[in-house]
Amino acid sequence: MNIFRDPRWGRGQETYGEDPFLTGTLAVAFIRGLQGDDPNYMLAMACAKHYAVHSGPEPERHRFDATPPERDLYETYLPQFEMAVREGHVGGVMGAYNALYGVPACADSFLLTDILRKRWGFDGYIVSDCGAIHNIWGAQEHHYVTTPEEAAADAVKAGCNLCCGGDYTALVRAVQKGLITEDEIDQALNHTLWTRFKLGLFDPPDKCPFSKIGIDQNDTPEHEALALKVAEESIVLLKNNGVLPLNRSKFKRIAVIGTNAVSASMLEGNYNGRAARPVTLLDGIKQIAGPGIEVTFAAGSPLALLKGGTNKPNRELIDEAVAAAMSADVVIYVGGISARFEGEEMRRANDFGGFAGGDRTRIELPSVQTDLIKALAALRKPVIFVNCSGSAMAMPWEVQHLPAILQAWYPGEQGGRAVAEVLFGDVNPSGHLPVTFYASTADLPDFTDYSMSNRTYRYFNGKPEFAFGHGLSYTTFKFQHGRLDAKKIPPDGAVKISFTVKNSGNRDGDEVAQVYFRHVHSDVPQPKLALCGFARVHLNRGETGRVMVEIPAARLRYWDTDQKQYVVEPGNYEFLVGTASDDLRLKLPMAVTTR
DSSP: OOOOOOTTOGGGGGSOOSOHHHHHHHHHHHHHHHHOSOSSOOSSOOEEEEESSOOOOGGGTTTOEEOOOHHHIIIIISHHHHHHHHTTOOSEEEEOSSEETTEEGGGOHIIIIIIIIIITOOOSEEEEOTTHHHHHHOTTTTOSSSSHHHHHHHHHHHTOOBOSSSGGGGHHHHHHTTSSOHHHHHHHHHHHHHHHHHTTTTSOGGGOGGGGOOGGGSSOHHHHHHHHHHHHHHOEEEEESSOOSOOTTTOOEEEEESGGGGOHHHHHOSSOOOOSSOOOHHHHHHHHHOTTOEEEEEOOSOSSOBTTOTTOOOHHHHHHHHHHHHTOSEEEEEEEOOTTTSSSSOGGGGGBTTEETTEESOOBOOHHHHHHHHHHHTTTSOEEEEEEOSSOOBOHHHHHHOSEEEEOOSOOTTHHHHHHHHHHTSSOOOOOOSSOBOSOGGGSOOTTOOOOTTOHHHHOOSOOSBOTTOOBOSSOEEEEEEEESOSEEOTTOEEEEEEEEEEOSSSOEEEEEEEEEEEETOSSOOOSOEEEEEEEEEEOTTOEEEEEEEEEGGGGOEEETTTTEEEOOOEEEEEEEEEETTEEEEEEEEEEOOO
């Protein structure tokens, strides 16, 4: 649930993106799905992590001290966790490795007790990240205290009930030294035992409905169908000059180039299981293309070069890819990166240029791929770029010169089939970017700076390569007839925004209508705009649907540093409705009153 504030962070692929409201909304849905709706038992115990203010750099995480401005803490780094607690009723929260304002997160009573339990009313368990208790005292880590007994005692007293790792074995000695009492340990134990009761682990199996779930209900055809649906809806069409969808009667010979096309591990990203029947992109294209279409493959080049350049593609590899492209009617280049290069604390990626410890040092597409793409494009065949990555990629040459670009992410076990369905138009793309695609690494502030200044679509001052919320379709949508059910609302009120969306193109499709707000003439600095609502709508060609989104005034809040609380400032606001943060079709003014 951490905010993907900087595209260089290797674990950003695990997040829901750069926006707190979007992150919180998706997390609440995920929590409810995991924990189920039984009144007495939980299906599984969801745990929200990493609390809080954690998003790289990976090599520094065990000793890094995050010091964001106060308003950024409350307006960017905490809201999604508050939603998880208040709306999702999440069962567990995991403390982060890093420190916040000099105090390690897992020993921070401000985070764990004052905010989480007292302000938000959290009643579940709090667990450390694995090894984070050791970080509290380790000489090469935070070194906040000097002994394991002090670290364990401080963590428990701050509110960390459970240790991932063996560091709480020091609690026996901590009691003997008078650093903590048995009563304080019992209180921590109470929170951890509560979770086991809610899971039914102390009850007869016939009392808990979830104890009847067997292994035969894992990896079912229904699960496979859901994996396909998720992949289909998450793929983002970034650019298209009309070459997509592919015309089966026109393109009889297809060259698929790039090692990601045949990689099953790329589909899965990281923190993953191993799919039983993965469909690679090459396999998916072959399956969906159908009879009478020849599909050939060539690797072309590695995804990235070793720092010494010893894996630089030889002439034979390049010639093979060029020959395959030359004999084809259309070229599909499947590139990007993979979880071999970005992920949690990955030392093995250090050998490659542009990567360090699981993070990226530059966000541009590796030059070895651009060089290959240029050679393919020189053949004057249409080259479609399918980019696979868990994070935003800068690809200036490709954006300017290629006719179509598809963002596939790491699309899961059915990813190859989903990508092929989109390429051939069997599925109309409907995904939208949850992150900003910047044009260059030079657009980014210092990676270790946790201020939100000039970060994400809410504060970025430059021109993005592709904006937050961007996503094209094979049809077109018109937004019309916007209205509010009230022109003025009190700070504790709500407003209903309604508008029509018409599918004005020639294909059935889904659109994700996005609602942003802007405070006009605020007394304090505010984001340029901020997401406050969204809705997915399916429309057949020519069909019009009415969409309604309710916005509580509380979503317009900001943190008042003098009052030390959230406030909804009276004044004039604008709601902006459209298909992306840079493609806003409707503007609806509204005022918040003093009462």
